[in-house]
Structure formats: structure tokens, C-alpha cells
Amino acid sequence: MIKSLICSATLILTAFLATNAISASSDAYPSRPIKLVVAYPPGGTTDVLARLIAANLSEKLGQQVIVENKPGGGNNIGTEYVVNSPADGYTMLLVNPANGINTTLYPKLHFNFVKDIVGVAGIVRTPNVMAITTVNLPVNNVAEFIAYCKANPGKINMASSGSGTSVHLSGELFKSMSGCEMTHVPYKGAGPALTDLIAGQVQVIFDNLPSSAPHINSGRLKAIGMTSAQREPSMPAVPSIGETITGYEATAWFGLGMPKGSPREAIDRINAEVNKALAEPKMKERLFELGGLPIPGTPEDFGKTIADETKKWAKVVKDSGATAD
Known part of the structure; x- marks a missing residue:
């Protein structure tokens, strides 16, 4: 009788532990989207x-x-x-x-x-990339951009994916180090900013490279500078901005x-x-x-x-x- 009870208790305990193991397994992270x-x-x-x-x-x-x-x-x-x-x-x-x-x-x-x-x-x-519109902007490099900017006050609008983004602050750093005055135009993301840049509604953006790269590679935008200290391996022909403005990096x-x-x-x-x-x-x-x-x-x-x-x-x-x- 006692032996039978012990066997039954053992079976119950085994079943209990197995059930808990299954439950624990099903609850293992992640158990839902x-x-x-x-x-x-x-x-x-x-x-x-x-x-x-x-x-x-x-x-x-x-x-x-x-x-x-x-x-x-x-x-x-x-x-x-x-x-x-x-x-x-x-x-x-x-x-x-x-x-x-x-x-x-x-x-x-x-x-x-x-x-x-x-x-x-x-x-x-x-890195971020300094990309410019191909519409009515006769510059091919950072030095020419700075010269054009200073010779044409009020004509350069700088797009960004929003106030406070690295896109915005990379441009602000450029402004402070180059003496180039540009009007900041914040957008609700890189997508709409790039659309207007391609159309020539704004003239420049210091965009995160991944979102601008397809437009640069297709010729719809022109890349004139990288914000990294060295050139970007995926676009080796584009100089770093630091090659023109010593110490610039973002x-x-x-x-x-x-x-x-x-x-x-x-x-x-x-x-x-x-x-x-x-x-x-x-x-x-x-x-x-x-x-x-x-x-x-x-x-x-x-x-x-x-x-x-x-x-x-x-x-x-x-x-x-x-x-x-």
C-alpha cells in the first residue's frame, strides 16, 4: 500500500515537473511578436x-x-x-x-x-555625406561650395531630416567651421528632404549615407564631401570634408x-x-x-x-x- 502511494506520488511529481518544463519552454523569450x-x-x-x-x-x-x-x-x-x-x-x-x-x-x-x-x-x-542638388548649383567640391555660399548670401537652403538629427548638426558644424551661412530647413525625415533636394527646392544636405547613396549612385544628387575623418571605402572618390576644413568630423x-x-x-x-x-x-x-x-x-x-x-x-x-x- 505504502509502495503504491509512493509510486503514485512519484508519477504525480514527474507529471507536475514536466508540465512546468513545457510551460517554461513556451514562455521562453520571445513568446510573441x-x-x-x-x-x-x-x-x-x-x-x-x-x-x-x-x-x-x-x-x-x-x-x-x-x-x-x-x-x-x-x-x-x-x-x-x-x-x-x-x-x-x-x-x-x-x-x-x-x-x-x-x-x-x-x-x-x-x-x-x-x-x-x-x-x-x-x-x-x-558617415554622413554632403550631398548637393544638381539643379542650378554650379559647384563640384567643398571649396567651390563655400565660395559660392559666401558670394550668394541667402541662396543656400540646408535640408535636414529634422531638428536635432546628426544630419542637422553635421550641417551646423560645417556652418560654424566654414563661415558659410545657410538657412536650415527641417523635414519630417530624410525621405521628403531628399525629394526636395533632387527637385532643387533646397540645395544641400548632410545626410546619413545609407539613405542618400542610391540617389548619388543614380546621378540624381552629387556627393562632394564625407563627414568622416577619412574617405568612405564605398565611395573612395568622394573626399572627406576634413580635407578642406581641417578638423571637421562627424x-x-x-x-x-x-x-x-x-x-x-x-x-x-x-x-x-x-x-x-x-x-x-x-x-x-x-x-x-x-x-x-x-x-x-x-x-x-x-x-x-x-x-x-x-x-x-x-x-x-x-x-x-x-x-x-
Whole structure:
């Protein structure tokens, strides 16, 4: 009788443990789709990179990673949405330079980006490109552009993907170092800005290379300078701006973030899969085509990048006198 009871208890315990194991397995992260928020409209570099990494992660995770565009407010609307989302590992932000820049540019934000978003994984670092319209602008290089700008006050409109973006601040840095006066025209993303640049409604943009490259390669825009310290390997014929303006340098960086307090399990899983993706030949080739240098590393590595870049751009904002116009 006792032996029978022991056997029954053993069977019940075994069944209980097995059921719990199955439940734990089914609840393993991720157990449902993940949202990846882009704080810009479709068409710009942030959106291009988000869709590239989302497709790769969807395959690796066995759950769909859905890109959701939430543009507006100079990148702040989408960022605030993620900050206020549940910290459960199922909402991510495509982090970009504007996140660090806006910390200084917008003094009355309802969040503290560095404290409220945790770094998950770095994706890529890319130069910006000084691209000009081919419509009624008779210049072929940076020196000629500066000369034309100074000889034609009020005739150069500088487009950007929004106030506070690296596109905007790269231009502001150029203005302060070259003495070239340009009127800043902010758009709600790179897509509409490039459309007007191609049409000649504006004359120049310091755009993230991935979104401008197709238009440059097709001849619809002319690249005259890279914002990186050295020439960009994917466009070796385009000089760096620093070859004309000594000391000029500005690059853009992108990665993934989650709301503060998100589960470490989720952070580590996404980080591991992104690092695997960045090591794949096809991904490396695609990022090279976009002018990007992969930046794999730990969540802490990307967190340091966020902190360092925020500090760097704070100085540029203050020195240039840029405002969130």
C-alpha cells in the first residue's frame, strides 16, 4: 500500500515537473511578436536599418519583429512612446544620433534618454555625406561650395531630416567651421528632404549615407564631401570634408534600445542575435553598400556609446548655437 502511494506520488511529481518544463519552454523569450519603433517616417537611414535588422531578427528569434514608424517632434515622439512602454522586452527603439543630440537641444523633454533607455546592441556607425542638388548649383567640391555660399548670401537652403538629427548638426558644424551661412530647413525625415533636394527646392544636405547613396549612385544628387575623418571605402572618390576644413568630423551611429527595467534575458538574447547577424557575410556586405561599419559588442558597450555620443554632441549643440527650430 505504502509502495503504491509512493509510486503514485512519484508519477504525480514527474507529471507536475514536466508540465512546468513545457510551460517554461513556451514562455521562453520571445513568446510573441516584438515591436521595433522608428521615430521617423519610412525612407530614411533609421528606417532602412530597422527593416534590415528586423527581417534578420525575425528569422533568428522565430517571432516577427514588426517595424512601427512613429515620426514627429524631431525624433522625440517615437522615443517617448518607447520610454513609456511596458519594460517587458517586447518594445524596442532604433536608437540614432538624434537621441543623444536632443538631450541638449530640447531642454524640456518629458524623459531623460540616457537614463530611461537601456542600450541593447550596437548595429552600425556610418558617415554622413554632403550631398548637393544638381539643379542650378554650379559647384563640384567643398571649396567651390563655400565660395559660392559666401558670394550668394541667402541662396543656400540646408535640408535636414529634422531638428536635432546628426544630419542637422553635421550641417551646423560645417556652418560654424566654414563661415558659410545657410538657412536650415527641417523635414519630417530624410525621405521628403531628399525629394526636395533632387527637385532643387533646397540645395544641400548632410545626410546619413545609407539613405542618400542610391540617389548619388543614380546621378540624381552629387556627393562632394564625407563627414568622416577619412574617405568612405564605398565611395573612395568622394573626399572627406576634413580635407578642406581641417578638423571637421562627424559620424552617425545606430543601435537598439529598450525601456529602462527591461528583462536582462530579453536584452541578452537580442544582443546575441544582433551580434550574430553583424558577423554574417551577407549582412556585412549590405552594411558596406550602405556605407556602414558594424559595431558589435555587449549591451554595456552600446550603453557607453550612447553616453559618450550624448556628451560629444552636447558640445556641438552649444558651440554652434543650434536650436530646435
